[in-house]
Amino acid sequence: MKKDSALFAQDITKFCDDYLSAASFQDYCPNGLQVDGGAAINHIVTGVTASEALIDAAIKIDADAILVHHGYFWKGEPAPITGMKGKRIRKLMQHGISLIAYHLPLDAHPEIGNNAILARNLGLTITGALYPTEARPVGNIATCPPQDSDELCQTIEKVLGRKPLFISGNRDAQISSIGICSGGAQDMIDQAAMMGCEAYISGEISERTTHSARELGIDYFACGHHATELGGIEALGKVVSEQFNIPVTFIGIDNPA
Ligand SMILES: [Zn+2]
Numbered sequence: 590m591k592k593d594s595a596l597f598a599q600d601i602t603k604f605c606d607d608y609l610s611a612a613s614f615q616d617y618c619p620n621g622l623q624v625d626g627g628a629a630i631n632h633i634v635t636g637v638t639a640s641e642a643l644i645d646a647a648i649k650i651d652a653d654a655i656l657v658h659h660g661y662f663w664k665g666e667p668a669p670i671t672g673m674k675g676k677r678i679r680k681l682m683q684h685g686i687s688l689i690a691y692h693l694p695l696d697a698h699p700e701i702g703n704n705a706i707l708a709r710n711l712g713l714t715i716t717g718a719l720y721p722t723e724a725r726p727v728g729n730i731a732t733c734p735p736q737d738s739d740e741l742c743q744t745i746e747k748v749l750g751r752k753p754l755f756i757s758g759n760r761d762a763q764i765s766s767i768g769i770c771s772g773g774a775q776d777m778i779d780q781a782a783m784m785g786c787e788a789y790i791s792g793e794i795s796e797r798t799t800h801s802a803r804e805l806g807i808d809y810f811a812c813g814h815h816a817t818e819l820g821g822i823e824a825l826g827k828v829v830s831e832q833f834n835i836p837v838t839f840i841g842i843d844n845p846a
Contacts, residue, residue, distance in 0.1 A: 598630060608828065610725075618663050619660075622688075623689065626682065631836075634837075635655075635822050641676065644677060655687070656822065657690050657691075695822065713733045719769075719780050731767050733767060738788070742810065792814035
């Protein structure tokens with residue numbers, strides 16, 4: 590689409606809502622336009638999390654909108670716009686920058702979702718959903734050529750640029766069936782084991798995940814919340830850039846978690 594009139598955050602949100610089928614997800618945060626900066630959009634910044642560092646980087650390059658995977662207003666958090674949250678939103682408003690966020694819809698998208706991209710990059714073939722009975726399942730089951738856990742560790746390290754934290758499920762056979770879900774999805778290890786997966790790949794790990802892996806007999810690879818969720822938002826940025834013919838700049842804010 591050619592840009593022939595001013596573009597606003599609402600236009601971008603409407604397109605992304607449709608593209609990601611955002612309304613059909615039950616999520617822990619509002620998806621779409623979270624902060625309306627009011628200004629016409631000429632340059633968008635993408636990033637994993639709408640941290641103050643990302644906002645500062647967007648201000649520096651004069652962007653009018655920030656498109657992220659982790660926005661604000663999470664279920665259960667205090668409502669007042671004070672403290673750290675207040676400072677972030679004040680900066681956005683003062684600089685007329687809109688904040689647009691997509692959480693689960695961006696994890697689950699079959700082409701540009703975090704899980705689809707992660708699986709593709711790791712050479713895995715997605716065969717189904719981890720929760721096949723859910724209307725909008727997040728998390729997948731995938732297959733790979735039979736390999737041992739060392740091989741998979743090396744592939745993950747090569748693809749993500751960081752060593753995964755590996756917890757052995759004390760299995761003998763090679764891995765060919767893998768559950769996969771990016772981010773803070775460590776507790777879905779139970780479901781992966783129940784679905785017959787030999788390994789489970791996710792972002793974060795909790796203390797309890799170690800025991801789950803050992804007792805369920807499933808190999809677990811904690812690959813980093815941030816590292817497993819870089820792909821989706823960068824890909825969405827490219828789609829938006831092409832759709833509206835405007836510059837979109839991905840900004841990586843390093844995060845070891
Ligand atoms: Zn996440």
